[in-house]
Amino acid sequence: MNQAILLEPEAAYALWAQSYPAHAHNPVMQAEERVMLAMLPGDLRGQAVLDAGCGSGRYLLHARRRGAARLTGVDLSAAMLARAEAELSGVRTQAELALSIGSVASLPVADGTADVTVCGLVLGHVPDLAGALAELSRATRPGGTVLCSDFHPIGHALGWLRDFKVDGQRYAARHTPHLYSHWHRACAAAGLTIEDVREPMLDPGDIPPGARFDPAALAVPVALVFRLQRRR
Template identity: 35%
Template sequence: MTYLHPLAYLLGVEGVALLRSFGGEFDRDFVHARLAEIRRLVNDETLVAAGIPIGTVDTVDGYQVWAKTYDEPGNGAFPVEEPYVRRIVDSLPQGCFVDAACGTGRHTEYLAAQGHRVIGVDSSPDMLAHARAKVPSAEFRFGQLDKLPLADNEADAIVCALALTHVADLRPVMAEFARALRPGGHLIISDMHESIVLRGSIPKVELPDGTRARIATHRHLTGDYLRAALPVGLQVRSCEEPRPGLDSTMPPATPLGPDLTPGEWQDWPWNLSGFIPQASWAANADRPATVIWHFQLSTND
């Protein structure tokens, strides 16, 4: 059991903004505005009392709940990573494409529309049910990323989107990708950037028994992907770290209002940024939201 507190996020964001100022990016007025906000935040009784205990669940239990709303608008990672993933996919010849951790079939649908033979793999029966209904032309298989239900060299390309953040150790998964790819095959990975996971962008669900929980999520540094991929013959073709496209201009200073009710816990931290718009902008404006890797399996024996 961990502890989720809106003040931990708000003060953390203020801290990042102040660190950037300490590094020479902002002026005296900005610094004193941040200090005034911090004093106001830590003295607000509603905020101070808002912390809650929260558990952790695996992807099977978590996505059983999230599958019902996963495709609804609001998942900000989709529009950031999709153009990059599709640009790589569109550069590849037709073949057998695997959508590993396919979820509800978001990328499966696009791959099938491009004329590829598509195999969707997921460990969540609820996600697979949604995907089968969405993309009846694709084949779907139940399986784990570290034990893919694929033959050796079966895939010409594998797409794995926004899933490896839920994997603690990348090495067994990368080894499975390499095993399932034909020599010269392509691996396209999109993942939540470790910097945004650090800022609390972690899926939260309420289980059927009322338990509040976060889906197990891990931060992977650039070197973690490389240390897992290079030894199994996966060579880097490209790596992109797209930003979410926030306004390049800092918003005007806005005094904190009298009502700092933090809203529903499921919406934290996204609904909290509006309390401190300048600090949020300074902490997040140029931070990557996702990382997109393109690997190719070596043809060497």
């Protein structure tokens, strides 16, 4: 297998967007999504939901299915936002929708915009975890919920990459591992209470027949998932 070319996230997703679907499309994402959806309120009627690092829009689609009235998506990649725009084209007739280019480290939204903020598999692309969590807290109303997930740091230690192929060439997006202790300190500084934390593992049934993967992936957690509440 050819060696992956390491790219900064914005450049990586500019390439990846052309084939990036708006659903969990690999076993790690499926494991992560099961836990995120279990933590996401089942009834979002009348609620404002912000997806910070929305990508192709998968969690915005889930939020709309649960009745969210106002949806805001922010992503650093114009190409990924274009995918989200296409995937969410029917949502505008059902809910208020706004998509904007921006960084999780500096969200282009007002204070307290969201009742529920989602940030799925994004913060590993941000070296400054504390700054990003402070922004997620700012964008969420006091008493509101922040749901965050990221790839488990054990995967980084085992040499796993956030990789993909375009025209036969492997690429990988730069990733910064964040330990639980980093999350704990950053949440405390941002005024976020950790209400729940999960470490999902792969479901062997999600692995396609004949897939090539590290067998260690079945013995270790593949994601960290947090449900947080803004205190102030």
